[in-house]
Amino acid sequence: MHSPPARTDITAAQWEELKVKRAWAHRRCAGCPVLIDCLYRAIVEVDVSGFVACTTESDRQKIRRQLGIQVHQTSTTPYGAPRVGGGPVSHEAVMSVRQAYPKDTCHQLAERLGCSTSTVKRHLRRAREAKLIEATTHKTEAVSNLPTVDAVLDAFDQLETSRLA
Known part of the structure; x- marks a missing residue:
């Protein structure tokens, strides 16, 4: 989950196993009571690595591009x-x-x-x-430029991977 291989780098059976694991992780994460706060913080406040709030690093980058925001490392x-x-x-x-x-x-x-x-x-x-x-x-002063929780959730809903859970 942390750094998944490219589809072309593994066998069909390994790809299917990876899809099952990812769907399981999505279901577990989607059931968490702090999912919305976790997603917002992972998108807007902290550039975390790995699988967080039903998203991969790539998913979070897509959402940030869509919202026009950047998270700077301190x-x-x-x-x-x-x-x-x-x-x-x-x-x-x-x-x-x-x-x-x-x-x-x-x-x-x-x-x-x-x-x-x-x-x-x-x-x-x-x-x-x-x-x-x-x-x-x-x-x-950048606080006023931050997206709302609703904007982050709307961008998340547009991800193909958000439909797994």
């Missing part, structure tokens, strides 16, 4: 030196690796850093919470 810090040896992993190291490898799973990031998955998740959660606090305390 950090342009390049990936730092690889971690060697023990000791705590700094917040900056985790965020740098996430920036360098935005499509990696938490497990893959942990392997790159030589730490546990829970450490990566803790730092990513901390960054999300800090960004949320910053967003709620510092209103910008």
Whole structure:
């Protein structure tokens, strides 16, 4: 689900299996009580990777283009030196690796850093919470340019994949 192969790269049986898995994920996600908030945030506020709110990264890019919006990453810090040896992993190291490898799973990031998955998740959660606090305390002039929830839902409804769930 995270980075699906192209149809031409796999067999017909593998493609069918992928379609079944995707439909299952859509049904589970569509039944979530916070789907609308999750979809809006994934489209308008945060450029997340992977399958979120019944959408892939490609789906979210299509919706953003349709709505005429862009989500800017907050950090342009390049990936730092690889971690060697023990000791705590700094917040900056985790965020740098996430920036360098935005499509990696938490497990893959942990392997790159030589730490546990829970450490990566803790730092990513901390960054999300800090960004949320910053967003709620510092209103910008761009707020008036943000699409409404209804506009995001209308664009979502136009996706072919939205019909799976």
